Amino acid sequence: MKTVFSGIQPSGLVHLGNLLGAINNWVKLSEENSKNYFCIVDLHSLTGLPNKDDLNKSIGDTLKVLIASGINLDNSVIYTQSKLQEHAYLSWILSNFCQVGELQRMTQFKEKSSSFGTHSGLLTYPILMASDILIHKANEVPVGDDQTQHLELTRNIAERFNSNYGEIFPIPEKSIGKSGARLMSLRHPENKMSKSSDDINGTIYFNDSKESILKKFKSSVTDSENIIKYDPELKPGISNLIEIYAAITDREIKDSEKEFQNLQYGEFKIAVAETVVDYLEPIKKKYEELTTNDIEDIVEKNLNLAQESAAKTIMEVEEALGIN
Numbered sequence: 001m002k003t004v005f006s007g008i009q010p011s012g013l014v015h016l017g018n019l020l021g022a023i024n025n026w027v028k029l030s031e032e033n034s035k036n037y038f039c040i041v042d043l044h045s046l047t048g049l050p051n052k053d054d055l056n057k058s059i060g061d062t063l064k065v066l067i068a069s070g071i072n073l074d075n076s077v078i079y080t081q082s083k084l085q086e087h088a089y090l091s092w093i094l095s096n097f098c099q100v101g102e103l104q105r106m107t108q109f110k111e112k113s114s115s116f117g118t119h120s121g122l123l124t125y126p127i128l129m130a131s132d133i134l135i136h137k138a139n140e141v142p143v144g145d146d147q148t149q150h151l152e153l154t155r156n157i158a159e160r161f162n163s164n165y166g167e168i169f170p171i172p173e174k175s176i177g178k179s180g181a182r183l184m185s186l187r188h189p190e191n192k193m194s195k196s197s198d199d200i201n202g203t204i205y206f207n208d209s210k211e212s213i214l215k216k217f218k219s220s221v222t223d224s225e226n227i228i229k230y231d232p233e234l235k236p237g238i239s240n241l242i243e244i245y246a247a248i249t250d251r252e253i254k255d256s257e258k259e260f261q262n263l264q265y266g267e268f269k270i271a272v273a274e275t276v277v278d279y280l281e282p283i284k285k286k287y288e289e290l291t292t293n294d295i296e297d298i299v300e301k302n303l304n305l306a307q308e309s310a311a312k313t314i315m316e317v318e319e320a321l322g323i324n
């Protein structure tokens with residue numbers, strides 16, 4: 001049976017990019033015959049030096065969104081990274097299988113080190129990510145497009161460990177949905193949709209009201225052609241809206257494009273906005289209904305399962321290294 005791992009940083013509200021680029025695929029995978037681990041990677045968020053109350057709130061909110069998103073908990077384990085110290089332990093071990101130059105070449109390191117200043121957590125971030133994936137011996141990692149480089153590095157680290165100490169880790173594959181892997185800001189479609197965007201009107205948050213979603217889509221940046229066509233380079237705004245629609249409805253980009261070809265931009269924007277409202281509605285409803293008891297039960301049971309799996313891998317790794 002395959003093992004799936006993926007993670008999300010609790011650094012603000014979950015947005016549509018997280019949902020369509022990653023969490024939606026986690027829900028689909030959880031319907032298959034696999035063992036899944038979905039992790040709130042709070043240790044990764046520390047690289048942004050967050051305020052403690054904000055971080056604490058975000059961890060709880062993100063956990064609730066994951067539970068509310070419809071992930072099948074019969075074969076999926078949802079837990080918080082810092083509660084499993086094996087992540088950080090394995091990260092140290094794996095740092096010996098990764099070159100400093102490789103870390104310095106990571107696009108996200110280059111982008112983030114200029115805005116936060118450069119501390120070594122930002123540099124070694126991808127090693128911790130490799131340890132997240134390898135601690136459960138994952139075969140598949142469903143992520144958005146921006147994580148591709150980190151995944152490649154994880155594969156290299158796993159291969160190097162195996163060639164030195166024996167076949168301990170599977171070499172994990174990235175999996176990406178057929179659309180939605182890189183949603184762009186509604187206001188600046190040349191930039192990725194993100195939690196920390198300068199213009200919050202470009203980001204749809206999971207708990208935005210219907211009015212706010214309609215408003216954000218109505219004011220989304222397009223172009224002056226009034227032709228609905230998928231062409232990310234020349235028509236990034238319109239292409240992004242087609243992408244959002246295709247990802248939610250699970251249709252091909254070509255079919256989605258055709259469906260709207262006779263509409264005016266204004267009508268098209270409203271149609272996509274309404275699709276987003278309908279998609280978010282059940283998640284929001286379930287999120288509101290979750291009680292503290294529901295959450296505590298899930299957290300306790302899931303952490304035990306994650307702990308068991310991590311302890312098993314660490315035992316094998318220690319044995320392979322001769323530190324058992």
Ligand code: TYM
Nearest residue numbers: 006007008009017018021022041129143144181182183193
């Ligand atoms: P994070 O927290 O930035 O994002 C969580 C997931 O959402 C995807 N995503 C997007 N997909 C499409 N369009 C967007 N605009 C968009 N923005 C975010 C991300 O690709 C990701 O899949 N380093 C990771 C967290 C992490 C992780 C891991 C992921 C830590 N350890 C191990 C996988 C496996 C991150 O910062 O994701």
